[in-house]
Amino acid sequence: MPLPFIASLVFEGLPPWFPDPYLLLKSGTALSALAATKWYSSGRLNTSERKLHGRVVLLTGGTSGIGAAVAQELASRGAQLVLLTRHEQADPFLVEYIQDLRERTNNHLIYAETCDLSSLYNIRKFATKWIDNSPPRRLDMIVLCASTLTPPGGKRTETEEGIETTWMVNYLANFHLLGILSPAIKAQPFDRDVRIVIPTCSSYIGSPKLEMNQVLDSKYWTPGKAYARSKLAMMVFAKAFQKHLDAYKRPDGLPMNAKVVIVDPGFARTPGMRRWLTRGSLLGLMLYMIFYLFAWLFLKSPFMAAQSFLYAAMDGIFIRVPGGKLVKECIEVDCARKDVEDEEVAKKLWEGSDKLIETVEKESAIKRAKLKQKEKEKEEEKKSAEQVEEIEALINTIKKGKAKESTKKNSGADKKSKTPGKEAK
Numbered sequence: 001m002p003l004p005f006i007a008s009l010v011f012e013g014l015p016p017w018f019p020d021p022y023l024l025l026k027s028g029t030a031l032s033a034l035a036a037t038k039w040y041s042s043g044r045l046n047t048s049e050r051k052l053h054g055r056v057v058l059l060t061g062g063t064s065g066i067g068a069a070v071a072q073e074l075a076s077r078g079a080q081l082v083l084l085t086r087h088e089q090a091d092p093f094l095v096e097y098i099q100d101l102r103e104r105t106n107n108h109l110i111y112a113e114t115c116d117l118s119s120l121y122n123i124r125k126f127a128t129k130w131i132d133n134s135p136p137r138r139l140d141m142i143v144l145c146a147s148t149l150t151p152p153g154g155k156r157t158e159t160e161e162g163i164e165t166t167w168m169v170n171y172l173a174n175f176h177l178l179g180i181l182s183p184a185i186k187a188q189p190f191d192r193d194v195r196i197v198i199p200t201c202s203s204y205i206g207s208p209k210l211e212m213n214q215v216l217d218s219k220y221w222t223p224g225k226a227y228a229r230s231k232l233a234m235m236v237f238a239k240a241f242q243k244h245l246d247a248y249k250r251p252d253g254l255p256m257n258a259k260v261v262i263v264d265p266g267f268a269r270t271p272g273m274r275r276w277l278t279r280g281s282l283l284g285l286m287l288y289m290i291f292y293l294f295a296w297l298f299l300k301s302p303f304m305a306a307q308s309f310l311y312a313a314m315d316g317i318f319i320r321v322p323g324g325k326l327v328k329e330c331i332e333v334d335c336a337r338k339d340v341e342d343e344e345v346a347k348k349l350w351e352g353s354d355k356l357i358e359t360v361e362k363e364s365a366i367k368r369a370k371l372k373q374k375e376k377e378k379e380e381e382k383k384s385a386e387q388v389e390e391i392e393a394l395i396n397t398i399k400k401g402k403a404k405e406s407t408k409k410n411s412g413a414d415k416k417s418k419t420p421g422k423e424a425k
């Protein structure tokens with residue numbers, strides 16, 4: 001059968017039903033180009049594998065996007081996950097999400113703790129509860145995936161405590177959280193491979209310089225600058241935090257076993273990215289859906305974006321090398337800015353952040369105390385009003401009783417006066 005067909009091709013040329021070979025070639029080239037683009041933009045897969053049974057992982061941002069993919073992968077390898085979320089533990093969405101994650105990963109050691117990263121007070125409440133535990137709780141990994149961003153053209157917002165939101169959630173919250181958890185990290189036994197995984201974004205390269213007086217000033221704020229600056233700050237802090245850990249003298253005299261790894265996941269189709277691309281508008285969302293093919297082609301899936309996080313969480317190389325490495329596409333890369341390594345910048349950032357936290361925490365403690373006092377006064381007023389009401393009700397019933405008695409007496413006297421015969425008898 002193939003031989004006559006080949007012979008007819010050789011002697012008579014292509015049959016009339018055969019498509020135009022140039023068209024075939026063009027389509028083939030276009031499809032290969034698409035496949036190559038998709039393959040390239042999807043990035044590299046993590047090849048490091050490790051069972052994580054018994055390892056305790058604190059994860060922020062585990063309810064959405066890349067964080068959710070990281071949560072799923074870590075949980076399916078057996079890690080005990082503690083998701084830090086801004087939701088209350090009884091929130092129906094959270095309860096359902098955790099239940100679903102437990103079923104999908106066949107891992108029932110997944111919990112949630114409330115830790116709203118837009119509130120220094122909330123972070124302190126969670127973190128102090130964690131370190132106050134006696135004996136010290138096991139802690140093998142902290143993965144800080146949570147972040148926020150304002151879409152282009154959006155307005156600058158502040159948290160309830162008065163700090164610019166992007167700076168607070170993306171940087172200061174992590175600074176505060178790791179600062180308080182630092183004793184718990186240092187207290188882990190030497191044979192434990194402790195890791196702190198910190199995400200960044202290549203937008204840090206275009207960030208303005210880190211000047212503490214500009215960070216909170218609305219004059220120097222645009223959505224893009226705020227996001228990029230928060231990522232640069234996080235990288236500077238990540239390096240400084242590793243030095244802070246390394247400087248600790250362990251009671252057993254052994255070197256520090258906790259390693260910070262910075263991860264650039266690449267651009268991915270997450271809710272955060274969608275908000276950025278659509279500018280948070282309905283029209284933007286419509287355009288996003290119409291041109292979804294481009295997003296699919298050029299942006300990674302959350303699963304692929306999670307690969308460098310998994311590499312940072314599992315690869316054995318990080319036990320042997322100094323901490324503070326930057327990972328992109330599952331390999332170590334150099335930082336593109338010198339100020340990430342600059343000790344003077346790090347010192348100013350650390351001191352400025354400490355000062356800001358102290359001031360804001362003091363102010364909000366005073367506010368909370370005043371609010372509590374007001375609530376107490378209101379409660380007391382309510383109580384005394386209730387007491388007055390009770391006394392008045394009592395007086396009224398006594399009065400009513402007396403009135404009844406006197407009417408009874410009067411009616412008795414009337415009856416007597418109306419029946420003189422009886423009286424005479």
Ligand SMILES: NC(=O)c1ccc[n+]([C@@H]2O[C@H](COP(=O)([O-])OP(=O)(O)OC[C@H]3O[C@@H](n4cnc5c(N)ncnc54)[C@H](OP(=O)(O)O)[C@@H]3O)[C@@H](O)[C@H]2O)c1
Binds near residue numbers: 063087202
């Ligand atoms: N996507 C990208 O293209 C890209 C590129 C480079 C770097 N990154 C980095 O990768 C990380 C993950 O990004 P993503 O795009 O996956 O993020 P995302 O989809 O926007 O998710 C953000 C997560 O942060 C949580 N979060 C926000 N505000 C919070 C608060 N006040 N307290 C506690 N949690 C809060 C959210 O919780 P809720 O579920 O409650 O909203 C959500 O789980 C981020 O650090 C981001 O900067 C992402």
